[in-house]
Amino acid sequence: MKKHLLALVLGSLSTSSFAVDIEYWQYKFDARVKTVDALIEKFEKQNPEINVKHVTFPYAQYRTKMAAAMSADKGPDVLQLYYGWVPDYYTSGLIQPLSEKYISSKEIDEQFYSFVQGMKYDGQYYAVPTAVRTLALFWNKKLFKEAGLTEPPKTLDELVSYSIKLTKRDENNNLLSAGLTVDLAEQDHHWWREVLIRQMGGVPYLNDYQTTNYTNEAGEKAFAFMTDLLTKHEVTTPRFMDEGQAAFKAGRAAMHIDGSFRLSTYNKARRLEWGVAELPSHNGIKSNFSSYWVNAVSKKAQGESRDAAEKFVAFLTSEDAMQLWLDNVGELPARRAVAERPENVTHEQYGPFIKGLGYAHTTKFKSEASQRQTLINAFDSVVLQGISVKDALLKASAEEQKILDKK
Amino acid sequence: MNVAENVTPVRRGLTIQQKKAIWAWLFLTVPIIFFVVVRFYPTFDSFYISLTEWNIVGDKLYIGLENYKRLFSDPVFWIVLSNTFEYLILGMPISLLLSFTIAYNLDKIRFGHTFLRACYFVPFLTTAVAMAWVWRWFYQAAPIGFFNNVLIDLGLHQMPFLQSTTQALPSILLPAIWAGLGFQILIFMAGLRSVPTSYLEAAKIDGAGRWQVLKEITIPHLWPTIVFLVVMSTIGFLRIFDQVFNMTVDGQGGPVNSARPLVLHIYQSAFADFEMGYAAAQTVVLFVILLFITFIQFSLMRKK
Numbered sequence: 001m002k003k004h005l006l007a008l009v010l011g012s013l014s015t016s017s018f019a020v021d022i023e024y025w026q027y028k029f030d031a032r033v034k035t036v037d038a039l040i041e042k043f044e045k046q047n048p049e050i051n052v053k054h055v056t057f058p059y060a061q062y063r064t065k066m067a068a069a070m071s072a073d074k075g076p077d078v079l080q081l082y083y084g085w086v087p088d089y090y091t092s093g094l095i096q097p098l099s100e101k102y103i104s105s106k107e108i109d110e111q112f113y114s115f116v117q118g119m120k121y122d123g124q125y126y127a128v129p130t131a132v133r134t135l136a137l138f139w140n141k142k143l144f145k146e147a148g149l150t151e152p153p154k155t156l157d158e159l160v161s162y163s164i165k166l167t168k169r170d171e172n173n174n175l176l177s178a179g180l181t182v183d184l185a186e187q188d189h190h191w192w193r194e195v196l197i198r199q200m201g202g203v204p205y206l207n208d209y210q211t212t213n214y215t216n217e218a219g220e221k222a223f224a225f226m227t228d229l230l231t232k233h234e235v236t237t238p239r240f241m242d243e244g245q246a247a248f249k250a251g252r253a254a255m256h257i258d259g260s261f262r263l264s265t266y267n268k269a270r271r272l273e274w275g276v277a278e279l280p281s282h283n284g285i286k287s288n289f290s291s292y293w294v295n296a297v298s299k300k301a302q303g304e305s306r307d308a309a310e311k312f313v314a315f316l317t318s319e320d321a322m323q324l325w326l327d328n329v330g331e332l333p334a335r336r337a338v339a340e341r342p343e344n345v346t347h348e349q350y351g352p353f354i355k356g357l358g359y360a361h362t363t364k365f366k367s368e369a370s371q372r373q374t375l376i377n378a379f380d381s382v383v384l385q386g387i388s389v390k391d392a393l394l395k396a397s398a399e400e401q402k403i404l405d406k407k
Numbered sequence: 408m409n410v411a412e413n414v415t416p417v418r419r420g421l422t423i424q425q426k427k428a429i430w431a432w433l434f435l436t437v438p439i440i441f442f443v444v445v446r447f448y449p450t451f452d453s454f455y456i457s458l459t460e461w462n463i464v465g466d467k468l469y470i471g472l473e474n475y476k477r478l479f480s481d482p483v484f485w486i487v488l489s490n491t492f493e494y495l496i497l498g499m500p501i502s503l504l505l506s507f508t509i510a511y512n513l514d515k516i517r518f519g520h521t522f523l524r525a526c527y528f529v530p531f532l533t534t535a536v537a538m539a540w541v542w543r544w545f546y547q548a549a550p551i552g553f554f555n556n557v558l559i560d561l562g563l564h565q566m567p568f569l570q571s572t573t574q575a576l577p578s579i580l581l582p583a584i585w586a587g588l589g590f591q592i593l594i595f596m597a598g599l600r601s602v603p604t605s606y607l608e609a610a611k612i613d614g615a616g617r618w619q620v621l622k623e624i625t626i627p628h629l630w631p632t633i634v635f636l637v638v639m640s641t642i643g644f645l646r647i648f649d650q651v652f653n654m655t656v657d658g659q660g661g662p663v664n665s666a667r668p669l670v671l672h673i674y675q676s677a678f679a680d681f682e683m684g685y686a687a688a689q690t691v692v693l694f695v696i697l698l699f700i701t702f703i704q705f706s707l708m709r710k711k
Contacts, residue, residue, distance in 0.1 A: 064678055067462075067463040067464045071463060071464050071465070088465070088681075091465070092464045092465040092466075094464060172559065174549050174550075174559060174565060175548065175549075176550060185657050237548055237570075238567070238662075239547075239569075239570050239656060240548060241547070241548075241551060242543070242544070242547055367679070367680050369679040369680065370679065370680050376656075377662075377663045377664070380572070380663045381663050384570065384663070385572055385663070
């Protein structure tokens with residue numbers, strides 16, 4: 001009897017010391033969920049002693065739920081965060097730095113795209129991305145053909161002249177089809193900040209994104225470039241078809257700037273013949289905007305769990321995981337070596353986005369939503385209320401600076 | 408043993424009244440606990456949160472009245488507050504006048520009465536979100552917007568509706584009024600039915616005109632109904648959210664905040680900017696406004 005008991009106790013001890021359960025949270029997006037499920041299966045095969053529980057929430061609630069759970073100590077061991085949220089999580093001590101055991105800082109410094117270094121605090125990485133995103137120009141091949149054009153525009157000047165050519169109106173001047181969508185609520189606020197301002201010779205922010213720097217010639221030129229598309233060139237109307245991406249999908253817009261995550265939407269759209277091109281350059285300057293989601297280890301993971309969590313993060317950011325992510329989700333690998341594989345760079349759809357990675361900038365937002373809103377308000381007050389670009393930008397800059405100055 | 412039978416039964420325990428009271432309290436405790444936990448506690452907690460700086464992720468930091476100072480010096484807050492009152496000042500009288508007129512006339516007809524009543528009531532049953540999105544598309548520019556296509560067919564110019572700083576608020580208010588109409592009509596009809604027919608007949612015999620009957624008999628009888636609807640619709644318009652959130656780009660409340668009401672401002676502060684303290688301060692302000700207006704309305708209208 002005693003022997004049996006001892007065996008039982010020993011047995012349970014040994015299993016508990018071997019099996020580690022960790023939890024992984026991300027938002028619900030079909031392709032992402034399936035990919036992570038496949039990755040977990042592979043990971044558990046390689047590490048039979050670790051069980052990963054995969055939990056997802058609808059995107060709309062993800063940020064709130066995660067924040068509430070994490071501060072109540074009910075969160076996961078490994079979590080996916082938008083890069084813009086990481087500063088808050090770091091400052092509040094909710095995430096832990098990655099020890100050098102499975103993935104070293106040196107490896108990330110050398111092998112990942114350089115903007116990922118924004119995730120490093122005091123020489124230690126707190127979060128690592130699997131995939132990154134950039135912007136590119138989507139163009140409607142059918143509408144181009146009808147207008148007698150064959151190639152997407154390569155420069156901003158071409159972009160304007162093509163847009164004018166591609167705009168269709170009826171006899172009463174009602175817009176039928178836009179030449180180019182302009183929608184700051186989508187990706188165009190990034191296009192203005194990190195691309196247009198730089199192309200006009202400026203820098204959008206100073207002091208590591210702490211100070212706005214667009215109430216100057218470059219900022220105004222870049223902003224006027226966008227507002228002119230509506231007020232002067234009339235290539236679209238405010239919120240044409242409600243959303244720029246909807247107009248493009250419906251074949252009612254010839255050109256549209258959007259992120260790599262939009263590829264799957266247009267791939268599903270029937271009767272839409274489209275192509276992707278690099279963002280137009282200007283004055284010989286190419287620029288792009290990059291954003292990404294990262295994997296981080298929460299403070300909840302301690303001891304064995306922490307070790308398992310770090311192992312899982314290293315696995316999620318391995319070369320194989322990245323290629324799988326690209327093939328399934330359509331988001332770009334964060335490691336140069338994977339992104340720049342010949343089959344990826346020359347890929348008809350991914351190629352232009354991957355080329356953009358090489359010269360992309362990542363805005364360090366304090367609050368992306370409210371910073372974007374100051375710009376949308378400035379844009380609307382120029383286009384709808386006839387306020388001058390200069391005044392609108394002065395107001396926007398003051399408001400955005402207030403947001404940046406908050407603790 | 409006859410002794411036991413003769414002894415008058417000692418009243419043990421409680422009287423029937425007491426038992427009834429205990430049962431009543433037993434049944435009441437469940438909702439009371441529920442209200443205390445999910446209503447009163449959060450309400451009082453939000454008073455405290457409004458004195459702190461809190462981004463959900465970190466700890467609450469006590470900052471005194473800082474949030475209120477910031478609120479009153481925030482120009483957007485004043486725009487938002489004036490928008491909120493614009494919704495109320497336009498929405499409440501228009502909706503009450505419309506619903507009374509419809510109810511009054513509906514009460515007079517027999518043919519198609521039930522069908523018409525149902526027609527007016529259906530919008531009230533429809534989900535606000537679904538309805539807001541349908542209206543959002545109605546308001547779009549041609550070729551997809553219904554209203555603008557009609558304008559074009561009539562040979563008129565397109566209207567910007569939601570894409571205008573002056574038209575956005577009324578454009579959002581219209582479906583909000585329309586959606587609440589069914590409920591108000593129903594309550595008015597019930598009120599109209601309660602006007603004693605003998606009064607109306609007596610007035611008719613005395614030769615009172617339709618307008619006189621309305622003014623001297625119907626409306627005074629409807630007074631409690633009107634008080635109820637005024638208070639309800641005031642609270643409703645001061646708390647307008649669903650329509651604005653769903654009809655404007657990204658739920659931002661129209662171009663340059665032109666249609667943003669207070670509740671939406673609270674929502675954005677809390678769940679877009681994660682400034683819980685600042686959002687809580689706004690809810691306290693809204694709470695005070697609602698309390699104040701309801702109090703005034705009750706005391707004014709009770710006097711009559």
